[in-house]
Amino acid sequence: MKLYYCDVLAPRKVCAALKTVLKLPVEYVYVDLGKGENRKPPYKAINPNGKVPTLVDGERTITEADTILCYLSDKVGADLWPSDKQRQFDVMSWFSWNAQHFLRATGGLYFEYVIKDRYNLGPADPAEVEQALAEFRRCGKLLDAHLKERKWLVGDRLSAADISVAVTLPYAAKAHMPVDEFPAMRRWHDQLCAMDGWLDPFPQR
Numbered sequence: 001m002k003l004y005y006c007d008v009l010a011p012r013k014v015c016a017a018l019k020t021v022l023k024l025p026v027e028y029v030y031v032d033l034g035k036g037e038n039r040k041p042p043y044k045a046i047n048p049n050g051k052v053p054t055l056v057d058g059e060r061t062i063t064e065a066d067t068i069l070c071y072l073s074d075k076v077g078a079d080l081w082p083s084d085k086q087r088q089f090d091v092m093s094w095f096s097w098n099a100q101h102f103l104r105a106t107g108g109l110y111f112e113y114v115i116k117d118r119y120n121l122g123p124a125d126p127a128e129v130e131q132a133l134a135e136f137r138r139c140g141k142l143l144d145a146h147l148k149e150r151k152w153l154v155g156d157r158l159s160a161a162d163i164s165v166a167v168t169l170p171y172a173a174k175a176h177m178p179v180d181e182f183p184a185m186r187r188w189h190d191q192l193c194a195m196d197g198w199l200d201p202f203p204q205r
């Protein structure tokens with residue numbers, strides 16, 4: 001299996017799942033976004049959307065990080081993608097909530113403070129930051145209320161939902177995310193940080 005990745009957010013979900021839980025032998029292929037390799041024909045032949053990550057498993061090509069998480073979990077019979085349907089629906093709800101709401105906030109702050117700095121794109125835009133912070137706090141209340149009585153997002157076990165929703169939180173300090181205002185979110189992310197590989201998910205290059 002080949003995983004086309006770069007050391008940025010969406011591939012981080014897959015790399016973190018592989019390093020913390022799945023531990024599958026995967027050939028990592030670095031796609032240099034800074035050089036635009038993801039927009040060149042050889043990569044677009046694999047992923048026409050021109051985004052990372054992409055997983056190639058024999059004849060099968062899978063795009064979208066959340067789907068790759070489920071595919072790999074299913075492949076080894078791990079519980080990141082739960083076997084029972086009710087929990088699957090819950091995982092899918094969190095994927096969708098993250099993509100449509102929480103990631104807009106966390107991804108916005110990550111872009112303004114981490115990506116702009118990394119690729120010399122200028123300073124953070126105060127208006128974008130303000131909007132992202134307001135959305136972070138709105139989503140943070142919901143997440144914190146959900147996690148107050150639970151160890152993990154779905155059922156009583158770690159799932160792909162936790163990995164997907166929490167993927168930006170290792171950047172919380174640099175991206176000025178007010179995680180400390182939400183004690184249950186903080187505790188939940190501390191549980192992930194205690195897992196080997198969560199804070200250091202990318203392969204050596």
Ligand SMILES: N[C@@H](CCC(=O)N[C@@H](CS)C(=O)NCC(=O)O)C(=O)O
Pocket residue numbers: 008009010011033038050051052053063064065066
């Ligand atoms: N929905 C996709 C999003 C993938 C995505 O946006 N990847 C970003 C990196 S986090 C990317 O490839 N950016 C390169 C570009 O837009 O040129 C997924 O979850 O896999």
